[in-house]
Amino acid sequence: MKRIVVISLIVLVIGSMVLIPLLKTDTTTNEVNASGAVFLFKENLAVNYASNVNISLKVVDPEVTKLEVIIQDSTYQTWNQPKGVLKFHLPTEKLLVGTKEIRLIAYKGSQLISEDARLIRVLSNEKPIVLTANVVATTPHNPTHFTQGLEFNNNVLYESTGQNGESKVAKINLTNGEPTLKIGLDANYFGEGITVFKNLVYQLTWQQQKCFVYDKESLVLQKDIPYTGEGWGLCNDGTYLIMSDGTERLYFRDPETFEIKKIIEVYDQFGPKIKLNELEYINGKIYANVWMEDQLLVIDPATGKVNAIVDCKDVIAQGRGTGEVLNGIAYNPTTKKTYLTGKNWSKIVEVSIK
Numbered sequence: 189m190k191r192i193v194v195i196s197l198i199v200l201v202i203g204s205m206v207l208i209p210l211l212k213t214d215t216t217t218n219e220v221n222a223s224g225a226v227f228l229f230k231e232n233l234a235v236n237y238a239s240n241v242n243i244s245l246k247v248v249d250p251e252v253t254k255l256e257v258i259i260q261d262s263t264y265q266t267w268n269q270p271k272g273v274l275k276f277h278l279p280t281e282k283l284l285v286g287t288k289e290i291r292l293i294a295y296k297g298s299q300l301i302s303e304d305a306r307l308i309r310v311l312s313n314e315k316p317i318v319l320t321a322n323v324v325a326t327t328p329h330n331p332t333h334f335t336q337g338l339e340f341n342n343n344v345l346y347e348s349t350g351q352n353g354e355s356k357v358a359k360i361n362l363t364n365g366e367p368t369l370k371i372g373l374d375a376n377y378f379g380e381g382i383t384v385f386k387n388l389v390y391q392l393t394w395q396q397q398k399c400f401v402y403d404k405e406s407l408v409l410q411k412d413i414p415y416t417g418e419g420w421g422l423c424n425d426g427t428y429l430i431m432s433d434g435t436e437r438l439y440f441r442d443p444e445t446f447e448i449k450k451i452i453e454v455y456d457q458f459g460p461k462i463k464l465n466e467l468e469y470i471n472g473k474i475y476a477n478v479w480m481e482d483q484l485l486v487i488d489p490a491t492g493k494v495n496a497i498v499d500c501k502d503v504i505a506q507g508r509g510t511g512e513v514l515n516g517i518a519y520n521p522t523t524k525k526t527y528l529t530g531k532n533w534s535k536i537v538e539v540s541i542k
């Protein structure tokens with residue numbers, strides 16, 4: 189019996205000698221790069237926008253002569269002849285919400301000896317207000333239209349529809365929901381979001397990585413623009429086209445070149461809001477459908493923060509018919525009226541959001 193106890197103790201001691209250092213290394217440092225200096229926080233640390241956060245780091249190698257902290261590709265702070273545990277203030281008020289990379293680089297003289305790169309998530313510091321989309325009126329919507337884009341321009345309603353073989357871009361008569369002019373896409377294209385910018389209509393495709401560009405009067409195709417990734421929703425702020433791709437990210441693109449000029453990540457106080465779909469730019473805010481959800485998000489385009497959530501249950505009850513999910517937001521600047529619809533819905537619903 190004594191022998192079993194002794195053997196068990198030996199196994200425990202040896203086991204812990206092997207395991208504990210491994211566990212420690214795993215949770216606090218990145219072993220491969222731990223030779224110079226390491227951050228003392230765990231990957232994916234969540235912090236609140238504009239909150240007071242201090243980050244600690246530890247100099248592991250006494251011969252380190254210089255440390256550099258890089259936040260989002262810009263040098264944020266440096267130390268010469270650093271020793272022991274150091275702290276710095278994380279500029280949460282200058283970072284937009286979303287996932288940010290932060291790197292700690294250690295040098296001996298001019299030689300880079302280690303790099304510790306980690307992610308921090310900046311959450312929104314505000315709780316979105318809850319609004320309701322109240323039904324004002326309904327008009328017919330063609331239930332064969334799998335709505336993916338909806339927007340007014342000069343009092344004309346434009347609609348883009350999806351599904352292979354059924355995709356089109358059309359001008360819609362709001363009183364009966366029928367096209368007054370329409371252009372079909374080849375069957376291998378799946379239409380997605382649209383926006384009208386200057387005299388052109390831009391139409392995304394889902395997975396074909398091509399944006400079709402039409403004359404807004406005749407809908408005659410002018411050109412197509414390639415891009416990488418999926419296309420979901422589209423709107424514009426008068427300067428940039430704003431595009432969703434089914435994630436929490438919104439891409440601000442140059443209308444001429446389609447070059448990405450800015451990316452925001454849409455976050456509330458708990459984390460990212462994914463599956464952003466059809467979009468609409470209304471009075472300085474981005475309104476977004478969220479795929480498979482009965483609510484809209486109202487997003488601050490400067491920060492990515494969700495300012496409000498719009499409950500659309502009544503709209504769905506009166507507009508969906510035998511159709512699918514809520515998708516399609518259009519604001520008419522001429523009449524200041526807002527309309528919602530969905531994929532294969534039987535109605536377009538004029539709403540008042542309060």
Ligand SMILES: [Ca+2]
Nearest residue numbers: 338467468517
């Ligand atoms: Ca829209």
